[in-house]
Amino acid sequence: MFNYMKKIIYLIILSTVFSACQNTNKQETASDNISLDDTLGFTNKTSDNAVKKIFYNVPSPTEMSSLLKKAGLAYNPEFLHSYKKVDEYTTVAQTSLNLGVYGADLSYNRLYNQTQQAVNYFSAIKRLSDALGIPQEQSGNAVERLESNIENKDSLLVIITEVYSNADRYLKENNRGSTAALIVTGGWVEAMYLAVQVASQTENNKDLIDLIAEQKFSLDNLLGLLKDYPKDKAINTYLPKLENLKKAFEKVNIIYSDRDVTIDDENSLTTIGGESKIEFKDEDFVEITNLINELRTEIIH
Amino acid sequence: MRKFLIPFIFAGLFLGASLTSNAQCKRFTKTQCLPHLKPYIYNGQLNSAVLTEGDVAELLLTFHKGEKYRIYVCNQKQLGDVQFKVFDTHKNLLFDKSKHSKQAYWDFISNATQQLIIQITVPESIPRHDVLNSGCVTILMGFLDD
Numbered sequence: 014m015f016n017y018m019k020k021i022i023y024l025i026i027l028s029t030v031f032s033a034c035q036n037t038n039k040q041e042t043a044s045d046n047i048s049l050d051d052t053l054g055f056t057n058k059t060s061d062n063a064v065k066k067i068f069y070n071v072p073s074p075t076e077m078s079s080l081l082k083k084a085g086l087a088y089n090p091e092f093l094h095s096y097k098k099v100d101e102y103t104t105v106a107q108t109s110l111n112l113g114v115y116g117a118d119l120s121y122n123r124l125y126n127q128t129q130q131a132v133n134y135f136s137a138i139k140r141l142s143d144a145l146g147i148p149q150e151q152s153g154n155a156v157e158r159l160e161s162n163i164e165n166k167d168s169l170l171v172i173i174t175e176v177y178s179n180a181d182r183y184l185k186e187n188n189r190g191s192t193a194a195l196i197v198t199g200g201w202v203e204a205m206y207l208a209v210q211v212a213s214q215t216e217n218n219k220d221l222i223d224l225i226a227e228q229k230f231s232l233d234n235l236l237g238l239l240k241d242y243p244k245d246k247a248i249n250t251y252l253p254k255l256e257n258l259k260k261a262f263e264k265v266n267i268i269y270s271d272r273d274v275t276i277d278d279e280n281s282l283t284t285i286g287g288e289s290k291i292e293f294k295d296e297d298f299v300e301i302t303n304l305i306n307e308l309r310t311e312i313i314h
Numbered sequence: 315m316r317k318f319l320i321p322f323i324f325a326g327l328f329l330g331a332s333l334t335s336n337a338q339c340k341r342f343t344k345t346q347c348l349p350h351l352k353p354y355i356y357n358g359q360l361n362s363a364v365l366t367e368g369d370v371a372e373l374l375l376t377f378h379k380g381e382k383y384r385i386y387v388c389n390q391k392q393l394g395d396v397q398f399k400v401f402d403t404h405k406n407l408l409f410d411k412s413k414h415s416k417q418a419y420w421d422f423i424s425n426a427t428q429q430l431i432i433q434i435t436v437p438e439s440i441p442r443h444d445v446l447n448s449g450c451v452t453i454l455m456g457f458l459d460d
Contacts, residue, residue, distance in 0.1 A: 170355060174355060174356055178356060178360070181360065182340050182344070182360055185340070185360065186340055224378075224427075227378065227379075227427040230376040230427070230428075230429050231376055234374070234376065267427075269426060269428065272402060272406065272408070272426075274408050274409070276414065281417075281421055282382075282421050282422065282423065283408075283409060283420065283421065283422035283423075284422065284423050284424075284425065285408060285422060285423070285424045285425060285426075285428075286425050287425060287426055288425055288426050289379070289426035289427060289428070
């Protein structure tokens with residue numbers, strides 16, 4: 014009887030330890046984003062309880078493309094990665110990264126009402142999702158829904174966002190957070206690539222260049238996300254390159270004036286006032302552009 | 315044989331219950347939280363965790379100049395009225411849910427691109443129980459696609 018109880022206690026301890034590891038993994042890796050770091054001036058204690066760190070993510074391709082459109086940029090299909098190359102990606106890392114790339118390109122096409130192109134890119138995404146083993150039900154027959162809503166820009170956005178978030182959720186639920194992180198990386202790099210390409214070929218582009226410079230924040234978030242997967246080979250390949258990019262972005266100086274907060278109770282809308290001034294040299298921007306171009310070339314080849 | 319199997323079944327059930335809680339949290343987010351974000355567009359990635367009474371959690375988000383955003387904090391009922399505050403990175407308080415409204419979301423526009431910290435506090439039950447309640451808390455961020 015004693016031995017029997019000992020076995021039970023041993024197994025409970027074993028499963029508790031395993032479970033704790035899983036939970037730690039969820040909180041510190043897949044759980045969802047980048048940790049606050051002490052450089053923000055926040056201590057780990059704000060009350061009697063330790064602050065739990067919920068990790069943050071990076072802007073999705075949908076959000077990034079929306080920012081590009083709002084910067085008033087014209088559509089240029091030459092900047093996009095060809096959807097015809099979809100079958101060239103065979104490893105999990107290549108497939109994940111390029112799923113992110115095509116996600117950014119799809120969002121870009123949608124914003125500019127390029128519906129046929131959107132379908133082409135969506136089909137490429139579907140193939141890469143299948144290759145990663147993301148179940149069909151996670152995308153909810155999205156290709157059929159996309160085709161039947163082809164003229165409805167708002168519906169397309171909903172479908173694209175659903176597919177992206179469902180894939181993210183599925184991968185995190187199945188302890189494949191590193192794959193989700195690579196998809197995010199591909200999407201971020203492609204959105205940045207589109208932005209720097211347009212910026213380098215457009216005059217009077219200060220708003221766009223400022224937008225690119227402000228992505229120093231999202232690069233920090235991306236690095237925080239990737240550092241949660243120190244054992245992933247592909248992530249370790251890209252981390253040093255992204256760290257180099259971070260060094261280039263550190264030359265960008267963003268100065269804030271005092272913030273004031275105005276609350277419009279009638280419309281339930283708060284305005285956070287104050288402005289930012291962005292300072293950097295032309296050569297710094299060239300360096301950022303070159304590093305992004307190199308990263309993107311490596312991902313799609 | 316039966317004696318041999320029982321401890322494994324027991325341990326398996328224990329392990330299974332703990333592993334499913336995070337998955338259930340994400341399902342809770344999809345069914346109970348995401349619909350409340352409309353008409354704002356969900357940014358596509360989950361920020362959810364299982365928290366316990368008295369826990370304080372933080373999240374760092376980047377917001378872009380001139381964009382309209384909604385932050386929506388959603389939690390399972392057993393955690394009570396979960397509070398949230400928004401700070402800038404210099405610890406200046408910008409918003410406190412308890413002082414401004416009873417709604418679980420906050421709509422705002424930022425005049426400059428900046429990072430903000432969302433701090434969540436799960437209230438402690440009074441009187442305090444021996445066994446603390448735990449449940450899913452989700453922070454969603456949406457933007458308007460004008």
